[in-house]
Amino acid sequence: MSEARVIAEITLVHPELVLTPTIQALPEMTTELEYQTIAGPGEYYLFFETYGGDFDAFDRVVADDPTVSEPTVVIDGGEFRVYRMRLTSAERLVLPRAAELGMRVLHASSGHGGWIATLEVPELDRLQEFRDHCRSKDVAFTVDRLYHAEDGDRNLGQGYGLTPVQQETLVTAYERGYFEDPRESSVEDLAAALGVSSSAVSGRLRRGLKALIENSVIR
Numbered sequence: 001m002s003e004a005r006v007i008a009e010i011t012l013v014h015p016e017l018v019l020t021p022t023i024q025a026l027p028e029m030t031t032e033l034e035y036q037t038i039a040g041p042g043e044y045y046l047f048f049e050t051y052g053g054d055f056d057a058f059d060r061v062v063a064d065d066p067t068v069s070e071p072t073v074v075i076d077g078g079e080f081r082v083y084r085m086r087l088t089s090a091e092r093l094v095l096p097r098a099a100e101l102g103m104r105v106l107h108a109s110s111g112h113g114g115w116i117a118t119l120e121v122p123e124l125d126r127l128q129e130f131r132d133h134c135r136s137k138d139v140a141f142t143v144d145r146l147y148h149a150e151d152g153d154r155n156l157g158q159g160y161g162l163t164p165v166q167q168e169t170l171v172t173a174y175e176r177g178y179f180e181d182p183r184e185s186s187v188e189d190l191a192a193a194l195g196v197s198s199s200a201v202s203g204r205l206r207r208g209l210k211a212l213i214e215n216s217v218i219r
Contacts, residue, residue, distance in 0.1 A: 006121040007106075009145040009164075013114030014138060016092045018046065019085075022058070022065045023110040029053035030200055032207070033095075033108040033115075034082065044087040049207075051080035051199045067092075079199040080206075097133045101126045107163040116144070118163050161215040166208035169194065169201060 014020065019031060034047040046068075050058060062071045068085040075082035087093060095105055095117065104120040121127045127143075134141040162170070172193055177184025187205075191198040 005148065006124065007145075007147055008119045008121050008127055008143060009116065010119065011112045011114060011116050011140075011142045011144055012094065012134060013112065013140040013142075014092050016067060016089070017114055017139065018067045018087055018093065019048070019062070019065060019110070020067060020114055022062045023115075024113050025061045026053055026058060027113075029058060029110070030203065031110040032203075036087075036096075039086075042090050044090060044093065046085055046087055047074070048083050048085065049080055049203065050083060051203045052197045055081055079202050092137055092139060094130075094134050094137060094139055098130050101129055103127070103130065106161060109163075114140070161211040162208055166204050166211065169204040170208045170212075173205060 023029075023031060029050060030052045031048050031050045034049055036044050036046045039045050059071070062068065062083075062085075067088055069088050070084075070086045072084045073081050074084050095108065098105055098117075098119055102122050103126055105117060106120055107118040109116050119127070119130075131141045169190070173179060173185075173190055176189065176193065178186075178190060187198045187201050191201045194201060
């Protein structure tokens with residue numbers, strides 16, 4: 001029997017963390033880190049999915065955000081957009097250190113005035129090392145939740161790479177007949193039940209199903 005994985009949900013906050021000025025100016029919008037690429041020594045391009053608000057307002061605010069430059073829409077999905085941006089400084093880019101310490105970054109999303117990251121942690125000592133690294137960069141580090149992936153039914157989705165909000169959304173969609181043919185509820189119905197926008201529900205469903213496929217069908 002394999003050992004239960006430890007999952008840590010943490011909040012990282014610093015005014016110079018990537019996109020933090022935009023996140024704080026538009027708290028109603030959700031921004032999720034898709035992935036990052038290295039363009040050269042110390043030069044990063046990051047890809048973000050954004051949804052749940054006014055994209056024109058987002059474009060105006062992010063144009064003046066000192067943490068990024070060259071914001072470019074690479075996918076316009078109507079209710080969501082994917083942006084490519086160049087990081088202006090890697091000084092506060094702390095998540096790569098988590099990967100260096102053997103932790104898997106399952107998800108990173110805007111929230112609490114900064115970033116909420118879900119990490120798979122092989123050893124708690126590694127999490128402490130990461131906390132010390134963040135604090136050395138003056139990045140506020142808070143553990144919101146710490147649990148084994150197999151603790152309780154509501155955490156079982158973590159075994160398939162799901163974040164808690166993705167799992168909650170998929171379970172609600174299933175229970176309310178969203179996946180039936182014909183559908184017994186709409187995205188708008190799910191949004192009302194969950195207390196979020198319809199675009200947020202669409203994003204959670206899309207990313208949750210993607211995680212399920214990646215961690216089950218094609219694993």
